[in-house]
Amino acid sequence: MSEPTSHGYQHFTVKQPDNSLSMIAEPNQHELIIEGASCASCVTKIETALKAVPGVTSAQMNFAQRTVTVTGDAEREALIKAVESAGYNAKTIEADSHAEALEKREKAEWDYYQRLLLEMSFALSLGVPLMLYGIAGGSMAVSTNAERLAWLLVGLLTLGIMVFSGKHFYVGAWQSFRHHTANMNTLIALGTGTAWLYSMVVVLAPGVVPEMARHVYFEATAMIIGLINLGLALELKARGRTSQAIKRLIGLQAKTARVIRDDKEVDIAIEQVLLNDKVRVRPGEKIPVDGIVVHGHTAIDESMLTGESMPVEKGEGAAVAAGTLNMTGSIVFRATRVGKDTALAQIINLVKRAQNSKPPIGRLADVISGYFVPVVMIIAIVSALMWLNFGPDPAVAFAMVSATTVLIIACPCALGLATPMSVMVGVGKAAEAGVLIRNGEALQMASRITTMILDKTGTITLGSPRVTDIIMAGNDSEDRALQLAASLESSSEHPLALAIVESARARDLVPLQVTNFNAIAGHGVEGEADGIKLLFGNEKLMRDRGIDCGSLVKRAQLLAADAKTPMYFAVDNVISALIAVADPIKEDSIAAIKRLQRNGIRVVMLTGDNQATARAVATKVGITDFFAEVLPQQKTDKVVALQAQGEIVGMTGDGINDAPALAMAHVGFAIGTGTDVAMESADITLMRGSLHGLADAIAVSKATLSNIKQNFFGAFIYNIAGVPIAAGVLYPFFGLLLSPVVAGAAMALSSLTVVTNANRLRLFKPLEH
């Protein structure tokens, strides 16, 4: 793979395939884990079996890793079957990767944690007694041959500790140096190395150093290595807690599924579930993959995905999502999305990706991090020179101590950790509340929103019109009028007609056969049922047919003023009823809008509806700024106009019609219902229909941003104050010079503090409602 070149560098090769999609998975590529392949000859067998699958263009097995990469237009299930027919087992890498990767990662982290603790104990077992000896008044000076011999022994023991407990610092520092980069390892290696070398010079060649400066600092080397290893171990533990949200999401995945194959129910591993498999789920069990209910009725707790606390009723034809909890009934569903395609797997991927992205606020720290370590090295040299030139005796010792302390106290880690740790917790916290934040930029922008545009239909309202009022003109029954109206409307394609038909269905009213159906464009419909003439439509239609609507006209005006659409229904040319249809406002829209307004956000409503309906809805929900009769393509113009006024604009829509406006806004919020949401279409996706998600998203963003700022403040102040004090600026005034050991402890604590502060975000509760 690599070969030395004439200039001493290695030539590596990079595969540049023709396909052009970014990210990890290609649509026509599958990676499978093969089980049972024990010899190299299996490779040919498996590859041949896979290549025989129609659509497969190539199959390449990596025997060492027991994985095979298959390219071509073939279904994953067909590939698994082909491998199985060749006598082996196959499973998809993606399907189990989340849970298994998490397990492996935790195991690796645990091993690393144990190793750090062991290294720490080793280093401190020498460092602590030496330090206590110094504190107790023991002499660290080297004046007699006996002292030289004793300290030489201690020096060699310290060297042992440097090799055993600090090897990773020195090797890391050297490797970075060779690559012209410098990092935390560089500082630790230089600091501890300087202290040890100086001490060894004092022991081996005391004549080189002035008599007053013949002190050894072996305890500093051992203590610093021990303390920094301890700091790393504690940080590792605290870091683990920052990814709790993603762990919880991964934990939602069921491990097995009960599928019905050949009329028998069998428990199989979740990776083996195929598309269109019939899956049975009993009460109290998790839904293993996404699907459509084909048998049974139940209530499902979807709160883990959507944040919605009320269980959702599911019957035949309803969609169920992996990771949700079946509560009451036993159901059978048909698998429609398995493995990495389930909504849960996609949410996990989205959250993971967002957790690792950085908001723009982190860029300054990134720039600083790039220069930080060399700058600290320069400060250490300048400090040493200052002590040598102007310091009191023993200047050499002061110079060495100040340089070492500067190197050790400076902490690039605190700066580097400030943003990612908070974003990790903040994005995870939002996901727990059913708010999916795409990336760090969206997170930061959301915290600055000044104006929130809400689309009316489907955002403030439910988006599906319903019959709200039936006012009878005579003594006929409501049910009879609704049945006749529904019979007529069942032939119509008008959206309002659907509301009438649905309403009749809800009352178990069976529609009658309609003849002579006629749609009168812009006015209504007519037809006959059971020999009765039916007419349904607006006031003008009734007037045109000479039908007197009487007192219903006034009622109709009142309904219209209340954001409802009134329609007249006549039987045999006599007015029978006034039926009003409206798109009801979501239960908690008013409270959520108030919550946004309380937070100082201007709320604006956009709708394609007429002025009267728009005004009625706006008044009901407490919005004063609204735009009616806005065509879909004009929504973007409204966003731009508000942006031109200097507003930071958030746009909320259903993610489909509103896509251009969502993209134009500073932050686009797609509002979803249940788990069937278009996650790719917006900066922030609300998994449940409630507008409280908006306020939650903004609250989490604000909390995360202020957490990042706290971290930055801490990290900057720490370094800005710590480095000069370590260099000795306080010495001329107060005679204060930090010990390298104190610097080591401070350094270990500083990054731990940042991670701990980020963890505080876990306690944040965005839900005020």
Place this chain on the structure above:
Amino acid sequence: MLMVNVAGAAVIVLIVWWFWLYKAKEVGQDNTGLVIVVENGTYKPSRIRLNANQATELHFLRKDASPCAEMLLFPDLDISESLPLNKPRTIRLPPLTIGEYQFHCQMQMYRGVLKVE
């Protein structure tokens, strides 16, 4: 003392040159697959030359157990991936236009650059 000061100044100049002014040579590519080893605080190789307008595969092999090494970010390409320990992870890059694209860990202690020509 003068000698010490001069030596100190020289070391400062060396630091500036070594860490900021010196540009490491890039490793080239000939379209068959590159493994980037993540170890001891570095990506090896760390400067990689790629052809413009061609999709690319990079294989990262993390041998460093430190949690710092876990995350890999390509900020300009909106890619962030966690690297499993001792197991290669393939990152597929879209065709890129001419320019330099940084990649680094979360804290920017591990750094590398793609030079697209």
